[in-house]
Amino acid sequence: MTAHSEKTVMHALTIRLQDEIFALEATSVREILDPVPITRVPNAPEFVGGLINVRGTVVPLADLRVVFGMERPPTDQDTRIVVVEFDLDGDLMVAGILADKVHEVTEIDAGSMETVPAVGMRWPPAFIRSIGKRDDGFIIIPDMQRIFRNEGGLDAAAA
Amino acid sequence: MTSIDPADTFRQEAADLLEILEQSLLDLERRPGDEDLVSSAFRALHTLKGSGAMFGFTAVSAFIHDFETAFDKVRKGEAPASGELIAAALQAKDHVAALITDAASVDASAGSEILAALAAAISGPCEPVWRVNFRLPENALMLGTNPVLLLDEMRSLGPCNIVSRSEAVAPVGDIDPDYLYRAWALEIGGPVDPLAIEDVFLFIRDDMELTIERSGGGGVENAAADEAPPQAATASEALRREPEREAAGVAQKDKAATLRVPAERLDELMDRVGELVIAQARLSQIAVSRHDPALVSIAEDIERLTSSLRDTTMGTRMVPIGTLFGRFRRLVHDLSQDLGKQVNLVTTGEETELDKTVIEQLADPLVHLIRNAMDHGIEQSEERRASGKGDTATLRLSAAHRGAEVAITIADDGAGLDTARIRAKAEASGVIAPGAVLAEADVNRLIFEAGFSTSQSVTSLSGRGVGMDVVKRTIEGLRGSIDLASEPGHGTEVTLRLPLTLAIIDGLLVRVGSGRYTIPLAAVEECIELPKNAGEMRGRSFLDVRGELVPFMRLRDLFHAEGEADVYQKVVIVSSGQIRIGLVVDQIIGNNQTVIKQLSRLHSSLKTFSGATILGDGTVALILDVMNLVGFGQKLEESRRDDVLGRAA
Structure with missing residues (x-):
């Protein structure tokens, strides 16, 4: 039963960007900074x-709100920086993600995840891996690799 | 701790020993009969054989055993170190290297062929080598003796290696032009009767000094080789001696003086020192703001210690470039045989030290440049004779410190670059537009473009148009630059200019708007105030600095800085090579030690920044890429020149 549940559950850190809840893969989160x-x-x-200084290393700071066309109010007492590391085309990418608020580490049932509908979405569907459901609403699971590849100017540099 | 594979230890040791062997063999080619070299090569072989057997490399030690047998004859003076022997021994050395890497993939018959060649090379006439030292009486010239004739006569006796010795030359003030101060040391091979040698000096024998010794006997003074070796051999010899002690396996007191440390540990150490430098900057800043004399004094101590720790750590990463130059002697040796061109490699400045990562990355570009020079630059002997040059071409490889940079020059005395052909080729392949106005130097620089080759034929060496592109990319990756000078008929000179280190530099901290940026101090020439009347004419900006026009750029505009500009703007004049450019900033904050952090892939496409650093207050500052900014300024300058020319026309 445990083995089964591990497969079907995504451990995620939920953050708030404006009015939406996003989920980041918990294993990719290195730390959360003020x-x-x-x-x-x-x-x-x-x-x-x-760019930010994360204990002696220079780390790029990414703002997902730009990608999803959200407003970008100045930082307040809830603002945090989530340092994530993930594999990007074979290289380890370490980046800070600006979050309006960090919620919790939670489990999202894979059964509740749905693929992205092609229409009826405010955001570019290519940047969303899937959408999870929870009692109080939807959780957006962004496709970090694709976002960084497209929006980080890497495609342009490669072309 | 990870366990160390003993086979790897052997491979590492073997690589060093093979290196020594190769250098000794190449030196031996220049100075056959030098016993030090013979025994150095022999020792390397012997150690290899012993440790090879110990670590289970039986094929290696079996092969070396036969190799050694052949070489032993040379050591005993029974066979001369002839050119054929050296060539066969070099092949044998390559075979050993291949055996060590992967014995299974090596064809066994190749080994026996090499051994046969070795055996053939030593079985020739096994004549002893005679060493002759002579000094004529000082008044010999006045008595009508011509030393040239004497030397010619010696040459007629057998193959001669003649070294002139000048240790007895009188001090400049006391030189009498009629007197002869020189002495000569010769080695004569072949079937020579020592009496015949003495007969050469028959008429002046009484007043002169003459010693004739049979080489191979013990205790022969080896003055000639020690005192007047060819220029190229001096430094490489010094380099060779150092590892040689280790190779000998003899417990010497200097042995403990060097340590073999894994490179990663040095990298880690450098990282820690980098962090320490940043932490120290924070401490200093706090100490100053607290006005606590005790704290300030400690902070100053820490600053001093950090800075010397930084220098020491960087010192441990510095490697003399001679380690790299040594490898090219073999390359030049092999290439000159393949191409049928006689090329003499002259190296200088081997002691110049560079960061080890820089040295490692320099190997490939230098190989390409040397190949290019030998294949394209240097002409065949007939052509050289036709243009009044000697048969033997000279390829100079030199290194020297220039400020915070190291300049590495590869110069040949070949035909120089054919600008017209480069241009035609560039136009044909669409690199430049037909009829584009380009300075000669710019046309020549096109050889560094990817896929560019003027060679009519693709040889095994070059012509594919890949190499020079590699040179350019590698050097730029190392934050260096390339200068190219060429004189038709007289040769080409390529100078690579590289920063001393990639880890920590001294920087000048400036403020532009609300952002702070670091400019590498080595590139800064001077700082001046921006004159009020420094108007921009037709969108281009130039500054009159003591009568010279220097283009300048407002970093505020380039960086889209927000807020009001300071009333008194400053100009930081930076340079790279011959080009200068002014960078207009709001404020000059001061010097700082800059630990260079690479930018992530997300920002690597930004050409204006070469990296980032962390300041004393913990914030990140970007490091300006002076080379690229200067390139930008150069374009400004050129457009102005074209403008002036266009108006004049």
Whole structure:
């Protein structure tokens, strides 16, 4: 039973971006930081327009709100930076993700996950891996690889 | 701790020993009969054989055993170290290397062929080598003796290796132009009667110094080789001596003076020091703001210690470039035989030290440049004679410190670049538009473009148009630059300019708008105030710096800085090579030690920044890529020049 449940459950860290709840793969989350000074990178893609110091290493700061066309209010007391690391085309990508609020580590039942409907969506469907359901609403599971590849200007650089 | 595979330890040791063997053999080719070299090669072989057997590399030790037998004859003076022997021994060395890497894939018959060649090379006439040292009386010239004739006569006796010795030359003030101060050391091979040698000096024998010794006997003074070796051999010899002690396996007191440390540990150490430098900057900043004398004094101590720790750590990562140059002697040796061109490789500045990562990455570009010079640059002997040059071409490989950079130069005395042909080729392949206005230097630089080759035929060496592109990309990846100078008929000179280290640099911290940026201090020439009347004419900006026009860029515009510009703007004049450019900033904050952090892939396409660093207050500052900014300024300059020319026309 446990083996079965491990397969069908996604361990996720839920964060809030504006009015939406997003889920990040819990295993890819390295740490959660209070807001730190952000260095603007001139002429960089807006999605990754900043750099932060994460205990001695320089890490790009990504703002998913840019990708999903949301408003970007200034940081407040709930703002956090979630440092994630994941595999991007064979390289380890470490990046900070700006979150309006960090909720909790939770389990999302795979049975409740649905593929993205092609229509009737406010966001670009390509950037969403699936949508999970919970009692109080929907949870968006973003496709980090695709977002970073497209919005981080990597495709442009490769072309 | 991970367990170490003993076979790997052997492979590592073997690589060093093979290196020594190869260098000794190549040196031996220049100075046949040098016993030090023979025994150095022999020792390397012997150690290899012993440890090979110990670690189970039986095929290796069996082969070396036969190799050694052949070489033993040379050591005993029974066979000369002839060119054929050296060539066969070099082949044998390659065979050993292949056996060590993967014995199964090596064809056994190849080994026996090499051994047969070795045996053939030593079975020739086994004549002793005679060493002759002579000094003529000082007044010999006045008495009508011509030393040239004497030397010619010696040459007629057998193959001679002559070294001139100048240790007895009088101090400059006391030199009498009529006197002869030189002495000569010779080695004569072949069937020579020592009496015949003495007969050469028959008429002046009484007043001169003459010693004739049979080589191979013990205790022969080896003055000639020690005092006047060919220039190229000096430094490589010094380099060779160091590992040689280890190779000998003799317990010497210097042995403990060097350690073999895994490279990753040095990298880790450098990372820690980098973090320490950042932490120290924070401490200093807090100490200053607290106005606590005790704290300030500790912070100053820590700063001093950190800075010396930084220098020491960087020092441990520095490797003399001679380790790299040594490898090219074999390359040049082999290439000159393949191409049928006589090429003399002259290396200088081997002691110049560079960060080990830089050295590792330099190997490929240098191989490409040397191949290119030998294949395309240097002409065949007939052509060389036709243009009044000697048969033997010279390829110079030199390294030297220039400020915070190291310049590595590869120069040949060949035909130089054919600008017209490069241009035609570039137009044909669409790299440049037909009839485009380009300076000669810019046309020549096109050889560094990918897929560019002017060679009519693709040889085994070059012509595919891949190599030079590799050179350019590698050097740029190392934050270096390439200068190219060529004179038709006289040769080509390629200079690679590289930063000393990739880890920590001194930087000049500036502010542009609300952002802070670091400029590598080595590139900064001066800082001046932006004159009020520094107007932009037709969208292009130039500054009059002591009569010279320097293009300048407002970093505020380039970086789209927000907020009001400072009233008194400053200009930081930076340079790379001959090109200077002014960068207009709001404020110059000061010097800082800059630990370079690479930018992630997300930002690597931004050419204006070469990296980032962490400041004392923990924030991140971007490091400006001066080379690219200067390139930008250069375009400004050129467009101005074209503008002026266009108007004049």
